[in-house]
Amino acid sequence: MSQFIESIKVEDKEIFLLEQHQKRVNDTFANFGKDEAINLENIFKNLEHDEDGLYKLKITYDLTGNVRTQMIPYAISEISDFKLVENNSYDYSFKFEDRKELEKMMILSKASEIIIVKNNHITDTSFSNLLFKKGKDWFTPNTYLLNGVQRQHLLKSKKIKEAEITLQNLNEYSHFQIINAMNDFDDMFIYPLERIKNLPSRPDAIEL
Structure with missing residues (x-):
């Protein structure tokens, strides 16, 4: 079961x-x-x-x-590097304990954390939702894998907005942060977009 x-x-x-x-x-x-x-x-x-x-x-x-x-x-810690990983079939609509597929993606990435790309769209990391900064505003991908409780809370309180975030428009954002039940909207751990190791410099130069 x-x-x-x-x-x-x-x-x-x-x-x-x-x-x-x-x-x-x-x-x-x-x-x-x-x-x-x-x-x-x-x-x-x-x-x-x-x-x-x-x-x-x-x-x-x-x-x-x-x-x-x-x-x-629990202690919140900084993540040293992220990598974009493509998986167009992965489904995590419910919070299953079985994380074998996520663990496999993590191992293959050889990165501290992954950002899962599904059908060209940014989704989540292996354990959190994501926020991306454009100007003074923060946006969360509308193509999440799991609609996390912190994500719902921040949207309801209007601290963040939803947006379609793709590989093609990712460079329009300057910074990002992770959010989940344990990690609130927090200025302490904001990462520059360049923290993503395989960030595409051009949409036609993507190497996942």
């Missing part, structure tokens, strides 16, 4: 974006014909977590209600 995961930010005993995480869990159960989803708030309360600091609460579950939890101390 398929296993799914939720990685939830917990800082100083406070849980973040719980409503968005619960909706994703509910949608996952509903998509596979199950009526009663697991309750993330109850799971967190039953952990009786009383430590200050930043943690990732990793919840692994299946559609029968089996749950496994891990509370992992």
Whole structure:
């Protein structure tokens, strides 16, 4: 049976974006014909977590209600280099625990992190959504693989906008950053576009 995961930010005993995480869990159960989803708030309360600091609460579950939890101390770190990787068939509509295809792409890339290109469009990294800066504004690709909770939150609060971002117009952006449940919209880790190792200098000179 398929296993799914939720990685939830917990800082100083406070849980973040719980409503968005619960909706994703509910949608996952509903998509596979199950009526009663697991309750993330109850799971967190039953952990009786009383430590200050930043943690990732990793919840692994299946559609029968089996749950496994891990509370992992978390530190955000800088990524040294990125590489564009083409995969036109990869699908990650639900947050599956199985990441074999992502791990394979990572190994073949020989980079610290990958940016997956699907049908000529920028999607996500192996573990996050992306934001790209043009002028003073930040945009997220409308061709995401997974509509992450942080992405939804930032769009709803109008801090970012959606855009069609392709290999051909990528050079119109100056900087980028990664976002996920653990990584908020943050000026600390903004990368220049040149951090992408195989960034095409011209649309007709793309080498993935």
